[in-house]
Amino acid sequence: xxxxxxxxxxxxxxxxxxxxxxxxxxxxxxxxxxxxxxxxxxxxxxxxxxxxxxxxxxxxxxxxxxxxxxxxxxxxxxxxxxxxxxxxxxxxxxxxxxxxxxxxxxxxxxxxxxxxxxxxxxxxxxxxxxxxxxxxxxxxxxxxxxxxxxxxxxxxxxxxxxxxxxxxxxxxxxxxxxxxxxxxxxxxxxxxxxxxxxxxxxxxxxxxxxxxxxxxxxxxxxxxxxxxxxxxxxxx
Amino acid sequence: xxxxxxxxxxxxxxxxxxxxxxxxxxxxxxxxxxxxxxxxxxxxxxxxxxxxxxxxxxxxxxxxxxxxxxxxxxxxxxxxxxxxxxxxxxxxxxxxxxxxxxxxxxxxxxxxxxxxxxxxxxxxxxxxxxxxxxxxxxxxxxxxxxxxxxxxxxxxxxxxxxxxxxxxxxxxxxxxxxxxxxxxxxxxxxxxxxxxxxxxxx
Numbered sequence: 502x503x504x505x506x507x508x509x510x511x512x513x514x515x516x517x518x519x520x521x522x523x524x525x526x527x528x529x530x531x532x533x534x535x536x537x538x539x540x541x542x543x544x545x546x547x548x549x550x551x552x553x554x555x556x557x558x559x560x561x562x563x564x565x566x567x568x569x570x571x572x573x574x575x576x577x578x579x580x581x582x583x584x585x586x587x588x589x590x591x592x593x594x595x596x597x598x599x600x601x602x603x604x605x606x607x608x609x610x611x612x613x614x615x616x617x618x619x620x621x622x623x624x625x626x627x628x629x630x631x632x633x634x635x636x637x638x639x640x641x642x643x644x645x646x647x648x649x650x651x652x653x654x655x656x657x658x659x660x661x662x663x664x665x666x667x668x669x670x671x672x673x674x675x676x677x678x679x680x681x682x683x684x685x686x687x688x689x690x691x692x693x694x695x696x697x698x699x700x701x702x703x704x705x706x707x708x709x710x711x712x713x714x715x716x717x718x719x720x721x722x723x724x725x726x727x728x729x730x731x732x733x734x735x736x737x
Numbered sequence: 738x739x740x741x742x743x744x745x746x747x748x749x750x751x752x753x754x755x756x757x758x759x760x761x762x763x764x765x766x767x768x769x770x771x772x773x774x775x776x777x778x779x780x781x782x783x784x785x786x787x788x789x790x791x792x793x794x795x796x797x798x799x800x801x802x803x804x805x806x807x808x809x810x811x812x813x814x815x816x817x818x819x820x821x822x823x824x825x826x827x828x829x830x831x832x833x834x835x836x837x838x839x840x841x842x843x844x845x846x847x848x849x850x851x852x853x854x855x856x857x858x859x860x861x862x863x864x865x866x867x868x869x870x871x872x873x874x875x876x877x878x879x880x881x882x883x884x885x886x887x888x889x890x891x892x893x894x895x896x897x898x899x900x901x902x903x904x905x906x907x908x909x910x911x912x913x914x915x916x917x918x919x920x921x922x923x924x925x926x927x928x929x930x931x932x933x934x935x936x937x938x939x
Contacts, residue, residue, distance in 0.1 A: 511925035514834075516841040516900035517906045541826040546932040549832035549884075550900055551792040557806055558790035559800075563782055566808050570778060570815040575771070577819065 510536050514543030528670020531728050532719055564722075577733065629653075630660045630702065641713060646697060650677070650704060650734065651712045655706035661689065663699040674720040674729075677703065680712040690722045711736055740933045759784075763828040764888035778815055785829065786811075789836040796840035796903040808845055841903045884934045892927035895920050 507524045512518050518526060530536035630636060633653035641648040646666040652659035662675055669675050674692050678685040689703040712735040716728040763784055769777035789810050794803035813835055821831060885893055891913075898909045910920040 508921060508925065511928045512899065512906045512921055515896070515924060517837050517904065517909065517924065519905045519907060541830070542932060543836050543928050544826055545830045546928055547790075547837065547900060548830040548934060549935050550896075550931070551788055551833040551837065552829075553885075554783055554791040554795040554901070555787040556791035557787045559804060562790070562804055562808060563779070563786070566782065566811050567775065567779060568847045569808070569812055570775060573812055573816055575819050576771060577818050622738070674916070 505528075507533070507536055509658060510539035511543050514547050524667070525670060528673045528717060531717070532673075559579075577735075630656050630658050637736075639713060639734040639736060641732035641734040643715070643730065644733040645715070646693075648699070648715060648732050652710065654705070654709065656707055657705045657707060659688070659703045659705055661691070661699060661701050661703065663693065664697055666693040666697045666699060669717050669720075672720055672724070673717055674680060675699075675715050676718040676722060676726070677706070678714045678716065678726060679708055679710045681708050681710055685714065685726055687722060687724065690718070690720065692720070753861055760827050760829070764823055767814075767818055767821050767828050770815065771821060778818070781814075781828075782811060785832050787831060788829065792833060792836050793840040795901050796837065797844055802843070803840075807836070808842055813839070837900070844903045868873050882899055884931050887934050888927045889923075891915075892923045892930070896927040896931070897924035 505525060506529045509518060509522060510530065513523065513526050513530070516523075526536075530540055630653045631651055633656045635655050636651055636653045638649060638651045641650065646663055648661065648663035648666070650659055650661050659679075666675065669692060674690045676687055677689045677691070679688045680686070686706075686708060688705075689701060691699055691701050693699045712733060714726070714730050714734075715732040716723075716730055717727045718726070718728055763781065766777045766781040766784070770781055786807070790803060790807045793806045793810065794800060797806060799801050810832075814832060817835075821828070825831070885896075888896065895906075895912060898904050898912060899906060902909075904912065906920050906924055907917055909924075910917040913920065935939055
């Protein structure tokens with residue numbers, strides 16, 4: 502299987518895979534040194550093919566484009582730089598005052614977010630985090646589904662609730678990272694249910710997050726993020 | 738040819754494929770654009786707009802649609818500029834990737850829409866001859882086209898139908914009435930040959 506996937510790098514670089522193979526390959530290649538080198542390699546070659554087709558666009562395209570980007574927000578930079586920034590700021594704001602959420606407000610927020618998802622039974626461990634007096638909740642933003650982390654320092658635990666996550670691929674899983682002054686810490690490895698939902702509880706181990714992020718990793722887990730950041734939430 | 742270290746080859750290709758100064762200028766412009774510098778983005782546009790519009794037009798064929806997609810591509814580049822990672826390849830390669838992907842996705846979305854609505858007419862729109870003609874009528878882009886000449890006819894057809902035609906390798910196999918595995922191999926062998934050729938001839 503892996504061998505088959507290796508042979509898809511060229512077709513992938515030409516966008517010549519169908520939807521399901523593309524997804525499968527995209528789940529594989531970032532963690533495969535040979536495939537990722539081949540993909541960049543073939544993409545450079547493809548760019549040269551593209552250069553054989555250069556055609557000047559109509560002159561007014563630039564004006565319309567420049568007007569549009571003036572009102573288009575740029576995406577946040579990727580994790581490595583981001584981690585440094587966040588770690589830096591965390592250090593500066595070490596004794597930062599934590600915003601306390603009222604238990605009732607947390608419950609309302611969580612239930613509101615859950616929507617159609619199954620709400621935890623009362624007395625459930627998850628509930629202890631969700632209704633903790635110091636529970637904080639943070640939506641993660643990005644390109645893959647919806648996710649929200651609720652955590653409680655007093656409980657020393659976090660709950661990740663997510664929906665609309667796609668299958669991470671064969672041999673792959675999602676990993677949740679708690680980003681603090683020391684950088685990203687692997688906090689939990691998970692695969693969504695068949696309907697794309699996730700509801701798991703994780704230990705904070707006494708750490709205090711500056712941000713949360715989710716990447717796609719080998720299902721054995723990684724010490725440091727290797728995949729692209731898919732979802733991230735930064736604590737204001 | 739050595740297949741031991743594709744990464745070192747990539748660097749050779751990247752370094753020789755275009756003057757270092759141009760690549761550096763584009764990288765600098767993109768970096769500034771990533772910090773919100775619109776003037777830098779405008780200059781970047783001047784440098785790569787013909788590349789983007791050209792490849793999109795090649796795939797979608799329709800000039801007004803190509804213009805619309807090219808605009809989307811550049812907005813996407815603007816949006817994603819802060820995430821550009823030079824370690825993953827040159828600016829041109831990244832931008833061409835975004836542009837080609839966007840064009841192909843558009844063509845396929847429309848194709849599947851047509852397929853759903855028109856069960857009888859499930860014919861692939863572009864046939865091999867017309868794609869080859871389109872490619873051949875641009876013989877003035879000598880470097881790459883000379884490079885295409887080094888491919889066998891079969892490899893060339895597979896690479897062109899996939900890249901310029903915007904087809905999946907399975908569609909290419911159907912168009913050429915050839916086994917899918919064979920087409921996959923031709924695309925791969927063709928690209929390796931092109932990569933090596935373009936890498937050593939600059």
